[in-house]
Amino acid sequence: MSPFPSSRFPHPHPHPTQFGVPVLSRRGLLRGAAVGTGALGLSGLLSACGERPADENTVTFGSNQSDPVPREALAQVVATFEEESDLTVEVNTVDHNTFQENINRYLQGTPDDVFTWFAGYRMQFFAAQGLLTPISDVWEDIGDQYSDAMRDQSTGEDGEQYFVPFYYYPWAMFYRPSVWAERGYTPPTTFDEYIALCDRMRADGLVPIAFGNEDGWPAMGTFDYLNMRINGYEFHAALMRGEESWEDPAVREVFATWAELLPYCQEGANGRIWQDAAQALVNGEAGMYLLGMFVGQQFPDDQRDDLDFFPFPEINPEHGQGAVEAPIDGFLISAEARNVDGAKELLRFLASAEAQELYLASDPNNIAANSTADTSNYSAMQNKAVELVSNATHISQFMDRDTRPDFASTVMIPSLQQFINDPSDIDGLLRQIEEQKQSIFDDE
């Protein structure tokens, strides 16, 4: 027991909040409260006047192209459209990640007439919720300039088209030809050759496969390719739609094969961002890297030519190397669009070879989606990417675009990271995934 029961008596020393913090006067407090309630009232007013009048000559355009290069490139495309038509386009650019994270609220609020988005399930999901305007009539005009694979990826579950593809970028195994020439490596086409090459690289003191998965999504690319090579595109697509079980032995086989590959991958992947893994490739420490063509952004300008790729090797001869992962970016019209005719006119222009060529002139890490686009200005790698995709039997979009976004982000990212940390308990992992899949997919 303390001999000084001081706690019940008022203390002579000051209350800690008085150190350094100015003590508010009553009047100051009241003034603050008045300002606070005023602000609240104001925000209510603001949200009440969200309705904009329809203007036949204006099309609003929500863009997630917030990086300087693509933003400027898109601005040029829009300026050209304004010259050629009598419409004005009001572009609202929002930070890329913010745009994606707020897409649900955006589409239910007062969205722009036209907005940037992705192909595949990620588009079909919104179409099924009635948040998009179908544009099958636009496709009657532009359809002959696009491959069937592009049309499939632009079509909703109800058979109507909703999406205009703008550009795409394939995923493949990237490497530096100069490093490979020095050591005499050649691109493998089968899985056995691939493993043999990994062994050779390791003996030569290289990390065979660069790998960075801190953000969680890069590992999805490895899963997608392994699954499409082992079980084929149809199975992969059905698995992504939630129609196949994750506990199927076919899925188990994918993870078992991946477990064989992991020892050849750069260690500590879950603590490394993809940009740092790409640096390992740039610096010649790693032999190859499975990533999208945007890996080129990490190469200094004068070394861009020293970058090449080969398609992910064949594993099951039945499925060969035909399926290619090539996410497509493009445009949609919201269901709430005020100027639908103007929006469709803008989409017709964005679908044209002219618009896409104009855009790619300043952003060369992509390929025009329009198959009539002029390829004479393409780099060797862009041309090779065109060939890869045009010969593809199937085009997948990437796991987080081919399945429900909630399943991809809250189930698959943690699960794949767990697998990379500890590849030993595949059965337990797949049971976890399947249980969560059922609770997420069952609400449809």
Added chain:
Amino acid sequence: MTTTPLAPSAGATTSSDGPPSGSRRARRVRRLGPRDITVLAVLLGAALVLDLALVWGPTVASITLSFTDWNGISDLRWVGTENYQDIVSTYPPFQRAVRNNVLWLAFLALVATPLGLLFAVLLDREIRFTRFYQSAFYLPVVLSLAIVGFIAQLVYARDYGALNALLGRENNPIDWLGDPDINIWAVLGAAGWRHVGYVMILYLAGLKAVDPSLKEAAAIDGASEVQTFFRVTLPTMRPINIIVLVITVIEGLRAFDIVYAINNGRNGLELLSVLVTENIVGEASRIGFGSALAVILLVIALGFIVTYLVQILREDRR
């Protein structure tokens, strides 16, 4: 104050056994004129409306949503306690998050807070360079936890981090942030670095205010220095102790920014606050499921708040 016409002495009542409390109450009510009542009603009303609208409204909404599977677009559909069952049985990040939140709280309460107190006591003795040490320990408090997260990445990064270089492990680096078995400790180190400074400055202020004559008296009574500290100084600083305790619990429950800055709170760095965000904000929009997680966090927080309030009220009543 004393000129009120209804003072008991001037009252018309002659009954000496009338309840005195009644007349006192009447006097108190009468003192509030209509204007006072209006002002009171407006001020209290505004506070009440704001409290209901900004605190209790969203709370009730969250609890309601936690029994639905709403995704932000679809119609509300009741699923009963399914979200809670899924969280406990089939959502592996939840258990890791609870473990990490408990670790976080325990580490701050049992390691960082006592360390802050120790530093405060040492610095209070006016040792040499005391101002320098004070600023050095207090500096991290000025930084937001997100910034601390970025600093932690520079220190702990596997490939280019300062710590592996210091340890001379460039060739066999430790993956401080990528290895889910150790990254929570690395992050706790960084969070504790900031918390120690915060606690230290609070206690330093408290120590300066302790009446030196108390310590003198204790010394005259023959108390050793350690006895004086634990039996005299520390109990005297009771208000500070309570504030430090509250801050520690709040920091433990609201921890978010540092792990979000490091790896979005995944791969061993799961926290309840992060899981709520990941499910609700963002494209996932599992609003029902995320609300259920938020309600669990609310219940845990309420546990601490109720304990604290009961303690305070009991003190007041004594």
